[in-house]
Amino acid sequence: EAGVVQSPRYKIIEKKQPVAFWCNPISGHNTLYWYRQNLGQGPELLIRYENEEAVDDSQLPKDRFSAERLKGVDSTLKIQPAELGDSAVYLCASSPGTGAINIQYFGAGTRLSVL
Amino acid sequence: GQQLNQSPQSMFIQEGEDVSMNCTSSSIFNTWLWYKQDPGEGPVLLIALYKAGELTSNGRLTAQFGITRKDSFLNISASIPSDVGIYFCAGQLYSGAGSYQLTFGKGTKLSVIP
Numbered sequence: 001e002a003g004v005v006q007s008p009r010y011k012i013i014e015k016k017q018p019v020a021f022w023c024n025p026i027s028g029h030n031t032l033y034w035y036r037q038n039l040g041q042g043p044e045l046l047i048r049y050e051n052e053e054a055v056d057d058s059q060l061p062k063d064r065f066s067a068e069r070l071k072g073v074d075s076t077l078k079i080q081p082a083e084l085g086d087s088a089v090y091l092c093a094s095s096p097g098t099g100a101i102n103i104q105y106f107g108a109g110t111r112l113s114v115l
Numbered sequence: 116g117q118q119l120n121q122s123p124q125s126m127f128i129q130e131g132e133d134v135s136m137n138c139t140s141s142s143i144f145n146t147w148l149w150y151k152q153d154p155g156e157g158p159v160l161l162i163a164l165y166k167a168g169e170l171t172s173n174g175r176l177t178a179q180f181g182i183t184r185k186d187s188f189l190n191i192s193a194s195i196p197s198d199v200g201i202y203f204c205a206g207q208l209y210s211g212a213g214s215y216q217l218t219f220g221k222g223t224k225l226s227v228i229p
Contacts, residue, residue: 004157031215042119042203042219043158091157095215102207102215103148106157 002026004107006092012113018080021110025073025094032069033104034077035091043091043106049075050097079112087114121204121220129228134191136223138204143184144218146207149176152222153200161202162189194227201225 005024013019025032030051035043046065048056051072060067064083069075079086089111093104121138128134138147146165150158162173164180164187171178177190187204201222208216 006157009155033217040221042205042221044219045217093157102209103160103163104217105160106150108155108157111155 004092004094004105006090006107006110008110009108010111010113012115013082014115015084016081018078019082019112020076020078021090021092021112023075023077023092023107025075025092026105029094029096029105030072031095031097031102032075033093033095034067034075035093035106037089037091037109039088046077082112082114084114087112119204119206119218119220121223123223124221125224125226127226127228128194130194130196132194134194134198134225135188136202136204136225137186137188138206138220139186140206140218141185142206142208144206145184145209147178147180147187148205148207148217149178149187149189150203150205151200152203158203191225194225196227196229199225199227 007022032049034046037043047060047067049069052069067077089109091106091109093106095102095104119138119140148163149161151161152158162178167184168182169180175192201224203222204220206218
């Protein structure tokens with residue numbers, strides 16, 4: 001069974017440019033998460049989806065970040081415009097989303113460098 | 116918000132040695148998880164702990180969920196070169212109605228000297 005798939009793996013852009021990341025979760029997983037991981041840190045949640053609904057976006061910088069999960073499967077995360085401080089690894093994770101035992105499985109991430 | 120203190124931050128060990136790392140929190144969690152992250156990859160789940168006091172093994176890995184629900188440790192026995200990577204603890208809080216919060220520590224970077 002395929003795991004969480006993310007693309008692109010790497011992205012280099014100049015500041016003020018837009019950028020988008022794509023995530024395909026594990027089949028059947030209702031819950032999808034976007035995390036940002038800065039160098040030397042653990043992942044930090046940006047947004048969580050239950051099916052197509054964003055149920056926790058309190059940590060998403062909404063002035064420049066947006067996300068969508070149309071049809072409750074794939075998701076995209078967009079930054080417009082990008083700033084130097086946005087350089088990080090953006091991780092997508094998915095989980096079954098039911099019950100008290102709800103393990104998250106991560107994709108390989110997209111490493112963003114903003115110049 | 117919740118914070119996890121993970122230690123040590125990094126460690127260098129000789130191949131064959133045992134390793135121990137731990138995580139503490141000021142808040143309780145329903146679940147403790149240990150992930151390993153290799154360079155250029157996402158975190159991969161190693162062990163999940165669901166009950167206070169639970170001791171679980173996965174091959175050479177052993178982890179325990181602290182009785183107070185505020186701490187956990189991970190041991191690796193007889194380390195090998197492929198154990199190199201960054202190990203993250205994560206505490207998960209189930210707050211009902213399908214709402215889960217996962218908080219990560221800052222990681223322990225393990226280097227194994229052959």
